[in-house]
Amino acid sequence: MTKITMRQAIIDAMQEEMAHDESMVVFGEDVAKFGGAFSMTKGLYEEFGGVRVFDTPITESTIVGAALGLALSGLRPVPELQFGDFVGVAFDEIYNKLGKWKWMHGGTMQVPVTLRLPIGIAGGAGPEHSQSPQALFMHAPGLYIAIPSTPYEAKGLLKTAIRDNNPVLFFEHKMLYDMKGEVPDEEYFIPLGKADIKREGTDVTIIATALQVHTALNAAKELEKEGIDVEVVDPRTLAPLDKETILGSVRKTGRVIVVHEEPKTGGMGAEITGIIGEEALFDLQAPFRRIGSPDVPIAQNIHLEQFYRPSEEQIIETVKELMEY
Structure with missing residues (x-):
């Protein structure tokens, strides 16, 4: 390596x-x-x-x-x-x-x-x-x-x-x-349509992509200090989408949050939670949640733009809300 x-x-x-x-x-x-x-x-x-x-x-x-x-x-x-x-x-x-x-x-x-x-x-x-x-x-x-x-x-x-x-x-x-x-130093390939579980957990599933995978992992570390065990799933490809891994994780934890940087409305979270609602609704112990960006153009200002991207604090707060159900 x-x-x-x-x-x-x-x-x-x-x-x-x-x-x-x-x-x-x-x-x-x-x-x-x-x-x-x-x-x-x-x-x-x-x-x-x-x-x-x-x-x-x-x-x-x-x-x-x-x-x-x-x-x-x-x-x-x-x-x-x-x-x-x-x-x-x-x-x-x-x-x-x-x-x-x-x-x-x-x-x-x-x-x-x-x-x-x-x-x-x-x-x-x-x-x-x-x-x-x-x-x-x-x-x-x-x-x-x-x-x-x-x-x-x-x-x-x-x-x-x-x-x-x-x-x-x-x-x-x-x-x-x-x-x-x-x-790896040797040649390797990752198949399209195969998600990766970045962190095993039992209490809440967080599904995230790209930079938000790391935001979710950082939030999971903080939540672990409070005894909350978070699983982080990275779909890696949205098409084809690995429904099996996603649904398997949701059925295990009973709670799910989808986090992405694109706007919340019509983002990948809408489709993924739609699938969960159709195929794993009765496995949920709490309503699913989506964390996306607000439905406004991204600010030019480097300080304001940070309020557009989902944060660790948002994830932590949402996880705690779901744990109350």
């Missing part, structure tokens, strides 16, 4: 897959010589050259549309949008093209596109550069959605996504890029 940052884990995954498969190409705004806005493609241009790692104009719809065309032509494209928020500019190409093209042609075409998308509140980037739009695409059949929370998962999930012949939206929280974690 080697301890590296999530940034390095993602770069290593792309480097390994480009060496493995000459059909893989990486492109996007400033990803070649500059190495990407967040330095997420550093070294790839120097190793693989400008034919396989190249810059594009500032036009997200073209980036995604070109990825589809390249995939249909036999390549394995891994495009990057500089900010995940820009899915809005390329929404038709993602929602209607990437996810549906295979099925509109009787399954005869493969669409092996992995679209990398930096998300999340970080450093006062404002309402158009700080969002977490992943839940929008839970309503888009045909698309896979991956959201790593550690370097280990970032590398394993990305390698799996790149080799998959279906389109994968790969959401990376910007605040996790510098987080370090252990990654």
